[in-house]
Amino acid sequence: xxxxxxxxGRVNLIGEWIDFNGxxxxxxxxxxxxxxxxxxxxxxxxHVTSAQFPGTASAEQxxxxxxxxxxxxxxxxxAARKQRWIKGAQAVHLDxxxxxxxxxxxxxxxxxxxxxxxxxxxxxxxxxxxxxxxVENDFxxxxxxxxxxxxxxxxxxxxxxxxxxxxLNIEQLAIPEGWTFAVIHSGIExxxxxxxxxxxxxxCLAAAKLLGVDYLCDAEDLSALPPDLHxxxxxxxxxxxxxxAAIIALRDSDARAFGDQMTASHASLRDDFKVxxxxxxxxxxxxxxxxxxxxxxxxxxxxxxIVALLEDNKPAQWWTNLHAAxxxxxxxxxxxxx
Ligand code: GLA
Numbered sequence: 001x002x003x004x005x006x007x008x009g010r011v012n013l014i015g016e017w018i019d020f021n022g023x024x025x026x027x028x029x030x031x032x033x034x035x036x037x038x039x040x041x042x043x044x045x046x047h048v049t050s051a052q053f054p055g056t057a058s059a060e061q062x063x064x065x066x067x068x069x070x071x072x073x074x075x076x077x078x079a080a081r082k083q084r085w086i087k088g089a090q091a092v093h094l095d096x097x098x099x100x101x102x103x104x105x106x107x108x109x110x111x112x113x114x115x116x117x118x119x120x121x122x123x124x125x126x127x128x129x130x131x132x133x134x135v136e137n138d139f140x141x142x143x144x145x146x147x148x149x150x151x152x153x154x155x156x157x158x159x160x161x162x163x164x165x166x167x168l169n170i171e172q173l174a175i176p177e178g179w180t181f182a183v184i185h186s187g188i189e190x191x192x193x194x195x196x197x198x199x200x201x202x203x204c205l206a207a208a209k210l211l212g213v214d215y216l217c218d219a220e221d222l223s224a225l226p227p228d229l230h231x232x233x234x235x236x237x238x239x240x241x242x243x244x245a246a247i248i249a250l251r252d253s254d255a256r257a258f259g260d261q262m263t264a265s266h267a268s269l270r271d272d273f274k275v276x277x278x279x280x281x282x283x284x285x286x287x288x289x290x291x292x293x294x295x296x297x298x299x300x301x302x303x304x305x306i307v308a309l310l311e312d313n314k315p316a317q318w319w320t321n322l323h324a325a326x327x328x329x330x331x332x333x334x335x336x337x338x
Pocket of ligand 1: 017144146300
């Protein structure tokens with residue numbers, strides 16, 4: 001019997017780089033996803049094919065990572081076998097319209113999607129998210145937080161998910177009527193597995209240790225930090241506060257207040273956390289100048305997508321103007337009320 005799943009990508013509306021620092025984050029699901037089909041393999045090898053890439057990637061079951069895009073599938077299959085959700089090697093087919101390397105969680109959608117397809121009915125999505133995170137941390141070797149896996153495992157169309165990354169408590173918040181979150185690719189590609197994610201994370205953990213707190217979001221006074229870590233602490237503390245303020249603005253349907261938090265988040269990611277690029281800064285500035293209530297780089301950064309909030313159900317003119325000023329950018333999708 002074939003196993004199947006569909007899993008969306010996510011866009012993080014606000015709360016960047018705080019999911020392993022004890023903060024509350026606010027991702028929302030995309031209308032774009034990955035469709036996954038599994039059947040028993042004819043031999044001892046896991047085989048992966050994709051509608052988007054040519055060829056077949058194969059690996060002996062439970063072999064170590066191959067440094068290949070199919071590792072997310074191999075790792076998830078290994079985890080599913082360990083849970084005894086499936087037996088033996090599998091042939092897996094992926095059909096994904098989530099852009100890769102864009103900051104919209106294409107890899108979390110694949111790991112969660114494979115685990116979801118393998119899991120028996122009724123398994124808690126949080127358990128699937130935690131297993132998917134351990135695949136990324138231990139099999140792939142990217143020490144990511146829990147936001148992406150929780151977002152794609154739990155998210156529902158038309159809602160944002162206020163996720164407390166400490167307790168894993170979630171509150172589903174409806175996106176107000178008339179709001180459009182536009183997800184725009186900057187045209188700059190990036191990879192998470194290239195070490196820069198780990199560097200930033202290590203800085204956060206070092207800062208928390210120096211301040212004697214378990215989570216950097218709990219720090220009250222950053223004055224004991226050396227000059228290189230001070231801006232890191234500054235971003236994390238201020239982003240925690242912005243995320244809380246944005247959640248209140250969302251509950252109040254206050255687009256102006258929400259947008260202000262987004263734009264301030266971008267400035268902090270640009271100036272303090274230093275994960276933006278000059279081209280993306282210009283794209284964010286123009287997105288706001290041309291009429292967005294707020295805009296910011298989204299996801300880990302170093303390239304990829306921005307997200308902009310418009311109080312407009314059909315932002316076609318805004319996009320035409322933005323694209324004319326930034327021809328390398330491209331429309332990915334929008335996220336609206338359900
Ligand atoms: C990546 C990671 C997440 C999170 C973001 C930054 O998407 O997978 O855990 O840390 O970067 O907010």
